[in-house]
Amino acid sequence: MPTFPNAAVPNRILVPLIVACALFMENLDSTVLATSLPAIAAELKINPIDLKLALTSYLLSLAVFIPISGWLADRLGARLVFRAAIATFALGSALAGFSSTMPELIGARVLQGVGGAMMVPVGRLVILRTVPKSELVGSLAWLTIPALIGPVLGPPVGGFITTYFSWRWIFWINLPIAALGIVLATLFIPDVRGEERTPFDSLGFVLSGFGLAAIVSGATAIGLEALPHLAGFAILGAGVVAFGAYVLHAQRAEHPILDLRLFAIPTFRAAILGGSLFRVGIGAAPFLLPLMLQVGFGMTAFQSGMLTFASALGALFMKMAAKPILQRFGFRTTMMVNAVVAAALMTAPALFTATTPVAIILVALLVGGFFRSLQFTAVNALGYADIDTARMSRATSLASVAQQISLSLGVSIAALVLEGLLAHRGGVELRASDFPVAFLMIGLISASSVFLFARLAPDAGEEVSGHVSPQPDPVTAARERA
Structure with a gap:
């Protein structure tokens, strides 16, 4: 089995692609599940809104166990932890497929979360510790391009499986992907460890x-x-x-275990706090959209999946353009403008009706995914712009926890809005008219992130973005100093 010194990179494209196998599996699972929620609710004889537990239990498990991922990787080596995490995630997937009650499904999702808590953060940590900061945006883009295939394939695959086979297969398709990930990790993932062993x-x-x-x-x-x-x-x-x-x-x-002192770093603080507000909307969208299309508009799971995959496809296209955009405009300008644009597009489904042409829905979701992906890439890269190697594992853990908390809160807020509307009109079943308020709410929350990004310095993260701020005119600068 090959081993590599901490500073060496066997292949700066290959390693992100291997880590992306894990991210692909995780994203495929979550997007497939969201599309299948109404079918699962019907078989388990529960309210579709209550299935938010199947989404949030996984996110909850991630939030609890992510903090120890960096410590374990530093102590045991990233390769071992990464492989064990993939195996745990696969076991949880298999058990979820065999679930016949809501508690069984929740328990299996919690086990998946334990695996996911180690899998993606440790994989990202390998990249952060082996790639120069000047190449970080490109490496993170390579990492997320294959991973975005999961959300692209997830809705149509989930809809097809649920409509023509059984929702249980949405979990079992993870097993061959997990086997491939373990083999590739064994062969190519460098066994990076922390230089300092800290107590737990x-x-x-x-x-x-x-x-x-x-x-x-x-x-x-x-x-x-x-x-x-x-x-x-x-x-x-x-x-x-x-x-x-x-x-x-x-x-x-x-x-x-969660180093809150990292928030003293302006770029990290803006990326985590602003990114968390923005992700509230992202967490809610996969929950709201399939429910609206299926329960509100009467579509099948397959029809719903074929429409919702458009947003992930738009995200895939943006990965090619993220680096030149950040080089041209820098983090601050890009994230401020894009937060407002992406949040506005996030509210677009509030205008959809059962008679809205499919082409219009596709375009709106495609463009929305395009701009959301730019914000994700910028937030992920900016967060580590000023983090030194010694604190990288702690920064990764804290950032990952914040991400999962914001996603789970997005699901909870969206569900709470729907439940409040049901209670207000004394209804027991969702209607298409219940969803616009929820989409407007999550859009406003995501848009509020602009105030945190506005506090960044104009030259924030220049080493990572490659953007060079224009130098002030010497005469003008002298006058301002005077």
């Missing part, structure tokens, strides 16, 4: 894990018929208290 922050893990789990669970539980509203708010409140205790702990701990 067990108290921080308990406080942050419980806090994040309770926050996501409480936000998800609010509105569920199985629990009183008061119980959901109580769980949410307990999570806020526990995470507040973690914040106090992290200020005193020498090696906190």
Whole structure:
């Protein structure tokens, strides 16, 4: 088995592509599941809105276990952790396919989340530690191009499988992909480790894990018929208290499991906080759109999937253009303008009706995916622009946790809006008229990220983007100083 020194890269294209196998599997799974939610709800005899638990339980598991991914990779080596993570994800996928009740499905999704928590962050960490910052945007684009094939294929594949076979196969198709990923990781992934071995922050893990789990669970539980509203708010409140205790702990701990001191770095702070607001809308869209097309407009899962794949296809096209755009305009300008444009396009489905021409829906989703992908690439690259190698694993863990929390909150907010509308009109079944308010809400939340990006310096992340800010005229600069 070949091994590589920490600074060496066996192939700066091959390694991101191998890591992308894992990201492909994860994205394929999530987009396939979103398309199949109404069919799963019908077979399990539950409300489709309640299936947000199948989405958020996975995201919850990610948020809880991601913080230890960097520590494990530093201690055990990235290759071993990466392979074990793929195997765990595959086992969870197999069990999800055999689920016959809602608790079984949730349990299998939690196991998938444990694997996913180690899989993608550790793979990204390998790239961040082996690629020069000047090549980071290009490497991250190579990483996400194959991974975006998952969302492209997910909706039509999920719709086809659900319509003509069984939704259970949407999980089982992960197994051959996982086998390929393990083989490629064994052959080519460098066994990078941390230069410094830090002690495990067990108290921080308990406080942050419980806090994040309770926050996501409480936000998800609010509105569920199985629990009183008061119980959901109580769980949410307990999570806020526990995470507040973690914040106090992290200020005193020498090696906190989630290093909140990283927020002192302006580029990291803007990328994580602004990116989290933007991702709320992204997390909600895969939940809302298939429900609207199938439950609201009466489409089959296959018809819905063939339409919703357009947004992922648009994202795939943008990956080719991200680097030259960032080189031309820089991070600050690109992210401010694009946040508003992408958020506006995110609200476009609010205008869809059952009679809207398919061509118009396709174009709107295609263009929306194009601009959302640009924002993702910019946020991901900017976040690590000023992070040194020693703190890279901690930055990766914190960024990944923030990402999963924001995605899960997006699902919970969208579901809460739908449940509130149902309660307001005293209905029991969703209508097409229930969805526009939800799309407008998530669009506004995503657009608010512009205020955080506006606080960036004009030259923020220039080493990564390759953008060179124009130098002020010497005479004008002298006058301003005077």
